[in-house]
Amino acid sequence: MKRKQGLVGDTIFHLLPILAGCLVVAGLVHIATIFLLPRLATKDAFARLSAIAPAHQVVLLPDGAGGPFDDPALAQGMCRFDLAQGPLRLRATLTPDALMLFSFHGRHGQIFYSMTDRSATRGKLDMLLLTREQLNVVEANDAEDELPQDLRIIAPTLEGFVLFRSLAENPGEMAQAQARIAALSCGLDRDQRP
Amino acid sequence: MLHAFKLIVVALIGLGLGLGATYHAVERGQDRGLGVGLIFGAVKAGPWTGWPKTGTRESDPYARALFARNGETPIGLTEGLSFLARADSHARPFDSACDYTVKGAIPAARFWTLSALSPQGRTLPAISERHGFTSSEILRDFDGGFEIKVSASARPGDWLEVAQGQPFVLMLRLYDTALSANPYSVTAGVMPAIAREGCR
Numbered sequence: 417m418k419r420k421q422g423l424v425g426d427t428i429f430h431l432l433p434i435l436a437g438c439l440v441v442a443g444l445v446h447i448a449t450i451f452l453l454p455r456l457a458t459k460d461a462f463a464r465l466s467a468i469a470p471a472h473q474v475v476l477l478p479d480g481a482g483g484p485f486d487d488p489a490l491a492q493g494m495c496r497f498d499l500a501q502g503p504l505r506l507r508a509t510l511t512p513d514a515l516m517l518f519s520f521h522g523r524h525g526q527i528f529y530s531m532t533d534r535s536a537t538r539g540k541l542d543m544l545l546l547t548r549e550q551l552n553v554v555e556a557n558d559a560e561d562e563l564p565q566d567l568r569i570i571a572p573t574l575e576g577f578v579l580f581r582s583l584a585e586n587p588g589e590m591a592q593a594q595a596r597i598a599a600l601s602c603g604l605d606r607d608q609r610p
Numbered sequence: 611m612l613h614a615f616k617l618i619v620v621a622l623i624g625l626g627l628g629l630g631a632t633y634h635a636v637e638r639g640q641d642r643g644l645g646v647g648l649i650f651g652a653v654k655a656g657p658w659t660g661w662p663k664t665g666t667r668e669s670d671p672y673a674r675a676l677f678a679r680n681g682e683t684p685i686g687l688t689e690g691l692s693f694l695a696r697a698d699s700h701a702r703p704f705d706s707a708c709d710y711t712v713k714g715a716i717p718a719a720r721f722w723t724l725s726a727l728s729p730q731g732r733t734l735p736a737i738s739e740r741h742g743f744t745s746s747e748i749l750r751d752f753d754g755g756f757e758i759k760v761s762a763s764a765r766p767g768d769w770l771e772v773a774q775g776q777p778f779v780l781m782l783r784l785y786d787t788a789l790s791a792n793p794y795s796v797t798a799g800v801m802p803a804i805a806r807e808g809c810r
Contacts, residue, residue, distance in 0.1 A: 525683070
């Protein structure tokens with residue numbers, strides 16, 4: 417014994433769970449793909465930089481090899497790392513008043529540490545990039561009565577890269593900015609036994 | 611039977627909508643002129659928008675997906691701050707047929723740069739071979755103020771060239787700035803204004 421409006425009501429009543437179902441599935445698919453994309457991407461910064469740079473050495477990025485939205489006033493270099501082969505040692509003697517930027521990127525592009533030349537003590541930087549387990553080993557070997565002289569940074573992923581960017585204060589100084597990056601040292605740490 | 615059919619329809623429509631939403635956020639998000647994609651953690655100050663969290667461990671999943679697709683490497687928050695403008699101070703979208711001046715206040719920073727890029731973040735073709743200015747090279751007036759002219763045709767003074775007939779965005783970067791400690795405190799008053807001067 418259905419009334420007229422009951423029929424319309426019934427149709428909506430039957431469609432409602434279907435619409436709700438569609439939205440729930442859409443939401444799940446959307447969230448899953450957004451979270452999966454960084455893991456599936458083949459054109460991300462790590463893939464692009466791996467193609468042009470061997471690991472554990474400073475490589476200057478040629479013009480146009482950087483990503484989108486790079487500052488054209490910055491010279492860029494990188495050091496790709498694979499901590500499975502051991503901790504990474506980074507040393508720099510910095511030019512006073514010349515801007516140098518350091519950013520540490522994990523395998524999927526996320527920045528886990530960044531600093532500028534301002535953080536240097538007496539114009540020098542000494543950094544050790546390692547995993548939590550490697551840090552335990554290093555700390556076990558530390559002399560007990562003195563503070564470590566290097567800055568120790570724990571990486572969230574085994575692979576990743578360090579980006580060095582140096583400002584050319586005017587376009588004519590790009591070569592000097594590149595030379596400042598080329599003068600950095602980056603490599604597997606010789607003091608640490610893997 | 612009908613039940614199974616309903617489930618398949620729901621799954622297919624849901625899949626389509628979900629993938630569509632991801633495509634919209636990630637692919638269209640590559641065009642920074644559209645204002646989609648980077649939606650979380652934005653700080654707005656006049657015509658400028660910054661996404662300080664993209665340079666930290668706390669970058670949001672949308673930003674990560676976006677950067678995984680276009681290979682962008684943002685600067686870390688402790689290195690500095692980036693701001694993007696895609697419209698003038700009156701919220702009129704940039705047009706390369708118009709002239710603009712960028713002047714006024716600038717937050718305290720050891721260095722800053724202003725550059726013009728395509729909405730996809732690529733350098734624009736420029737006869738002047740200049741894609742940006744650094745704080746060290748600009749002309750200053752008696753009060754230390756600056757005035758950068760953004761135009762497709764040559765202008766006296768500090769001329770930042772954009773390409774005729776091509777869309778562009780402006781990027782302002784502040785390096786080694788105290789603002790990094792509190793990026794969400796930035797207001798229009800401390801940032802340069804972008805005035806539209808005239809159109810051809």
